[in-house]
Amino acid sequence: MxxxxxxxxxxxxxxxxxxxxxxxxxxxxxxxxxxxxxxxxxxxxxxxxxxxxxxxxxVQSKFGESSMDERMVKHLEEKEKIARKCSEFINDGDCIYLDSGSTTYQIAKYIKQKKKLTVVTNSIPVVNELMNSEVEMVMIGGKIRRDERSVIAYEYLFNFHELNIRKAFICCSGITIEKGISDYNLEEAITRKKIIELASEVYVAADSTKFGKDVTIVIAPLDRIDAIVTDPGAEAGLIQKFKKLRTSLVIADS
Structure with a gap:
């Protein structure tokens, strides 16, 4: 060699x-x-x-996306608050999508007692979290992305349009009013775009550090998002701006 x-x-x-x-x-x-x-x-x-x-x-880059291990413990208190708030939007009998991210993973912990709930996901940690619950699970098929513990799906590998998703809970790395939500990885972004197209309601679960960032790949403009659930760290000025938009800004304060 x-x-x-x-x-x-x-x-x-x-x-x-x-x-x-x-x-x-x-x-x-x-x-x-x-x-x-x-x-x-x-x-x-x-x-x-x-x-x-x-x-x-x-060597960890000072720029770009941090590792999943880092994100699983970073801003954990805020992410747990966001997850609890997101769980309030989930009803018995829903079919929901949980994205592959450290915040959406936390949601899985709060929905185990829901009745006749179906969770569609590309997140291996979400599957592991719900494995011993009565929640019905559908795993998106495709290529394993080891560093994110996720599955990347493409149209030729997985028939997205057979899914009937009522509510999708999406992660992202950046949010701006002008550009909407964005992420670092093209393949993850493709899956998120498809799910946003299919879901009846779209929720973005993101801590307040994501606001004001416009990163590599645009996923969707804000008018495709029904609500962004975030923590109380969101700036007051930002809250006022969202009052003029179609997208609701939901503050998870407990």
């Missing part, structure tokens, strides 16, 4: 496992410790990896 091929494989492996020990890498790549260290030193000098005790990890 050429040095460039080894270095790419190291980055690919770290993309899946996040942290790797030196013995793991020497076994996986079938190289000596000295050869591995030369590769690691080069990747470190390029700012792609960071050495830690006994191993290495990927």
């Amino acid at each position: 050429l040095p460039l091929e080894r270095q790419k494989k190291i980055l690919d492996l770290l993309g899946v496992k996040k942290v790797l020990k030196i013995p793991e890498l020497t076994d996986e790549l079938d190289v000596s410790v000295d050869t591995l260290r030369r590769d690691l030193n080069l990747l470190t000098s390029q700012g792609k990896i960071e050495k830690i005790y006994g191993g290495v990890k990927l």
Whole structure:
């Protein structure tokens, strides 16, 4: 294996496992410790990896989307408030969509006692959370996106139009009044666009840090969104602006 091929494989492996020990890498790549260290030193000098005790990890970008592990614990109190508020919009007998995101994942915790509820999702954590409940689940089929623990679906892999979704709960990375909701990943955005087209009601579950951000891929303008559920950190001026829009801004304060 050429040095460039080894270095790419190291980055690919770290993309899946996040942290790797030196013995793991020497076994996986079938190289000596000295050869591995030369590769690691080069990747470190390029700012792609960071050495830690006994191993290495990927350098986290200051820009772009943070990892799912980080987002699962970041702003957790706010996300739990948002999830509880979202659960109030879900009734017995509904067919809902729960998106693959750290906030929509929290919603799953508050709907286990709903009667005759069907949840359509592309989120592996949501499926795991609801596995031992009586909630009926439909998993969207497609390609596994390991870092997001989600399934990316395309029209040729999954027949979206067979779904009859009453309410969709969508995540995003950015919200502006001018551009609407946006996200970093094109493939995730494609799935969200399709679900927004199909759902009778669309709710965006997003903490207040998402406002004012317009990131890589536009998912939908605000006039396609029925309500945005957020935490009390939303600025007062923003609340006033939403009073003039079709989209409701719902503050989850408890």
